[in-house]
């Protein structure tokens with residue numbers, strides 16, 4: 001990847017010569033020491049991560065949605081087990097994480113008061129960046145307000161490579177960066193690509209979901225293209241020398257022995273150039289991050305507009321992330337439990353699952369709404385996913401498992417799902433495990 005390093009160095013030199021290189025100037029805080037409070041197994045606080053109550057008006061509206069109006073309000077319990085969140089490790093309700101946020105709020109207040117480059121960045125942010133870089137085995141890390149903004153920042157920084165190298169004019173077609181993106185990539189990646197495409201900085205190619213053959217063909221047509229997602233992507237990266245950027249929003253803390261994410265699981269951390277993640281899923285908190293080399297960080301913090309022009313994460317949130325990373329390191333049993341839950345769900349349903357995200361495709365929008373109502377009546381918060389999120393007639397129930405669920409929660413969920421499980425339903429119904 002020496003070629004990429006040379007390009008980034010050239011861009012950094014350009015920015016430096018125009019006084020456009022930016023760096024954070026952390027405000028000194030005294031971060032709390034890592035919380036001592038970790039546990040050998042689940043506690044009552046875990047129930048708070050999955051037990052919810054719906055307000056009655058919302059509940060009745062939901063039950064009436066797309067259904068036959070009876071004019072009468074149904075008698076349904078308003079308490080549910082949540083199977084639609086992204087809190088895979090059940091950390092959002094952990095005592096150490098709650099306390100870290102409370103303590104930081106009491107000591108420092110909420111408002112970060114500005115963006116990271118102005119005055120919103122503190123030594124607490126820096127500490128969390130160092131922990132994330134260590135977890136992901138990368139040189140450096142940049143915290144962003146959200147995962148969405150992290151992906152946008154990577155894309156705008158990437159686009160700036162072509163425009164900064166063609167000073168005073170738009171990059172010619174052959175000078176633009178070729179971006180190869182999976183057809184099912186997250187909206188934040190798509191919007192980032194659309195933006196830099198509009199700026200005429202990149203040329204985008206979309207390959208069929210997880211279809212490495214298709215990607216290989218596209219790369220062949222455009223040899224100077226750099227990009228793409230794992231073991232096969234790594235092989236292609238070796239073949240073509242592209243910059244491999246991944247979004248590990250759902251894998252971080254869940255996959256790999258240490259929670260390093262999909263690259264740790266597949267043992268290919270060194271082959272990933274830039275990895276984007278979110279702190280709003282398995283970390284149970286909020287925020288986004290980019291782990292990369294120090295030179296990429298310098299570029300992204302100088303050119304990544306969604307990082308530069310957005311208020312930094314509040315210190316209590318950063319303190320809660322710090323605690324979450326510590327708990328994830330100490331309570332390794334949470335990772336074992338979530339994967340045992342996946343196996344248990346698979347054994348009850350005889351489904352071939354690869355992750356805690358399970359999509360049960362039920363077909364039409366009406367069928368999905370009906371299935372959602374059935375799940376509500378059975379005491380489960382499971383959201384029907386409909387167009388435009390998914391294509392017509394592939395509406396689904398999206399179920400997510402958490403280490404905070406009990407085996408009984410899962411058994412009862414599977415019983416309630418039985419009309420939509422393969423052996424009980426027509427051949428149109430099928431189940432698939434989403435890729436992390």
Ligand SMILES: Cc1ncc(COP(=O)(O)O)c(C=O)c1O
Pocket residue numbers: 146147148149151186188247249250278279280287288
């Ligand atoms: C794959 C993926 N990338 C990025 C994001 C955005 O993360 P955040 O919610 O922190 O903005 C999400 C979450 O919605 C996601 O699922």
